[in-house]
Amino acid sequence: MPASAHRPFVIVTHALPEGWLALLESRSELLAGPADAAGLAPELLARLGEAEGLFTLLTVRVDEALLQRAPRLRVVSNMAVGVDNIDLAACTRRGIPVGHTPGVLTEATADLALALLLAAARRLPESSRDAREGRWTTWSPTGWLGADLPGATLGIVGMGKIGQAVATRARGFGLRILYADRNARPEVETNLDAQRVDLVDLLRQSDFVSLHVPLMAETRHLINESALRAMRRTAILINIGRGAIVPLADLVAALEAREIAGAALDVFETEPLPPDHPLWRREDVILTPHVAAASVHIAERHLATLLDNVGRFVRGEALLNVVDKARWC
Numbered sequence: 001m002p003a004s005a006h007r008p009f010v011i012v013t014h015a016l017p018e019g020w021l022a023l024l025e026s027r028s029e030l031l032a033g034p035a036d037a038a039g040l041a042p043e044l045l046a047r048l049g050e051a052e053g054l055f056t057l058l059t060v061r062v063d064e065a066l067l068q069r070a071p072r073l074r075v076v077s078n079m080a081v082g083v084d085n086i087d088l089a090a091c092t093r094r095g096i097p098v099g100h101t102p103g104v105l106t107e108a109t110a111d112l113a114l115a116l117l118l119a120a121a122r123r124l125p126e127s128s129r130d131a132r133e134g135r136w137t138t139w140s141p142t143g144w145l146g147a148d149l150p151g152a153t154l155g156i157v158g159m160g161k162i163g164q165a166v167a168t169r170a171r172g173f174g175l176r177i178l179y180a181d182r183n184a185r186p187e188v189e190t191n192l193d194a195q196r197v198d199l200v201d202l203l204r205q206s207d208f209v210s211l212h213v214p215l216m217a218e219t220r221h222l223i224n225e226s227a228l229r230a231m232r233r234t235a236i237l238i239n240i241g242r243g244a245i246v247p248l249a250d251l252v253a254a255l256e257a258r259e260i261a262g263a264a265l266d267v268f269e270t271e272p273l274p275p276d277h278p279l280w281r282r283e284d285v286i287l288t289p290h291v292a293a294a295s296v297h298i299a300e301r302h303l304a305t306l307l308d309n310v311g312r313f314v315r316g317e318a319l320l321n322v323v324d325k326a327r328w329c
Contacts, residue, residue, distance in 0.1 A: 008074075008314060010053035011044050013037065013060045028053075028314045040066070048073075053313050055079065062086040067094060075319060077309040081105060083323050084215040084242060099319040101305040103161065105293040110165035112292045113210050113240050116264035117154075117170075119286055120236045121208070122146035126283050147207065147234070147261075150174030155206030157199065157222070158213035158241065159185050166210055167192045178202050203230040208238065215242035222246075228254035236262045240292045243268040252278050255285065266292050 010028050015035040033041040040048075040060050048070045056062060058080045067073065067090055076091060077099035091098050119125060127144040130136055136143075154170045156163045159181040167177045167188065177194040179185070180202045188194050199222075203209060209231065213219045223237065223246045231237070237260060239246050248269055254260050262284035271290060279285050309319045 008052040009047075009050045009072075010055065010313070011047065011051045013040060013044065013054070013056040045069070053077075055309070056085070058082065058085050060085060062091070064090045067091070067096075075099070075309075075313045077313075077319060079305075082214050082242065086323075088323060097319055098323045099309045099321050100323055101301075102321055104301045104305060106161045106165050108295050108297075109162050109240055109292040110169055112266060112288075113162075113166045113212075113238055114169045114173075116238050116240070116266065116286060116288070117208055117210065117236070118149075120238070120262050120264045121149060125286055129283075147236070152176070152207040153178060153205055155180070155202040155209045156194075157181075157202065157209065157211045159183075159188055159194070159196075160212060163210075163212040164188055164192070166212065167194055175208075178205060199227070200230055203227055203235075204232070206235060207232065208236050210238040211241040211245055213241055213245065215244055220244050221250075223251075225250040225253065229259055231260050233259060234261050236260070236264065238264045240266040243271065248277070248279065252282075255282060262286075264288075266290055 008028050010030050012030060012032040014037060015032050031044060031047060033044045038059055048066065050072065051070050052072050052074045054062065054070065054073055054075070055077045056079065058078070062076055062085060064087060067087075073094070073096055075097055076086060078086060079101055081100060081102050081104065083098060083100050086098055088098060123144050123146045130144070150173065152175055154167075154175040154177055156167055156177065156179045159167070159179040163179065163181070164185075167179070170177060171192055177192055178197050178201075179188070179194050180197060180199040184196055185194070189196065197205070209223075211223065213222065219242075221244065223239075225247075228237075228250055237246070237251070246265075246269075251263060255263065264286040265279075266288045267290055273279065273287065279287060305320065309321075312319055
């Protein structure tokens with residue numbers, strides 16, 4: 001039954017913890033999808049025509065085809081910082097504001113970037129696996145030698161909030177900071193002694209390269225075959241930004257040719273990464289299942305921001321954190 005004007009019909013694409021939506025159910029009709037859905041569940045798709053609000057995760061593509069099936073839709077809010085799953089232009093043409101949840105996962109994502117950098121530099125997964133499987137027979141001064149951090153160079157691609165948080169942490173380990181960004185960041189250069197260079201120079205000079213740009217047309221496949229070839233043969237690539245920034249076929253080829261020393265990835269072009277993908281078999285690669293925001297505190301803050309937007313929509317108020325395409329990164 002179509003929602004009345006006083007109780008708008010809101011679709012939440014994935015199940016949320018019990019009790020989170022209770023305060024809103026008296027003022028709106030809510031329909032939530034299953035927690036493990038890879039896209040929009042069929043039962044939600046069947047009722048898109050009634051939906052006035054859509055609150056979604058990155059795994060749901062909000063594109064022209066979906067919007068055509070949702071003529072009553074008046075608001076979209078994404079439980080993520082990035083909005084590359086949403087066709088912003090199509091929403092703008094329909095006068096549909098798009099909300100997101102910026103600032104929620106900055107610290108946790110920066111923590112993971114440093115964790116991956118440290119783990120890759122000191123070969124922790126490889127040495128732990130060897131110890132578990134009986135290949136550790138005695139201490140050796142040449143066993144599992146890793147890279148030193150003090151005096152090494154970290155190149156940060158994208159010096160936004162997360163990039164800056166990574167740089168702050170990296171300075172504590174004695175790393176020299178380079179960054180590539182379409183905007184100069186004089187305060188970062190002053191406070192963190194960081195140097196702005198172009199992307200090619202960053203790749204050529206860095207011992208570690210950490211990616212923190214959003215996925216847009218100009219960043220899709222940014223770190224491709226030629227970019228990887230520009231990196232040092234001893235360098236390690238870290239990607240916790242968006243999977244499509246690094247074409248995995250090019251990365252595999254670079255690793256096989258020993259053009260770089262290794263990689264640590266939390267995001268992938270296709271998620272989950274297929275079980276037969278050659279990266280799974282490589283000891284010079286660390287793979288984690290998109291866990292940058294996987295902390296209880298971060299999940300609660302994401303949900304709180306998302307549900308605040310739900311409440312604002314129900315009350316007829318302006319959303320928090322509406323995406324401004326002109327300002328987006």
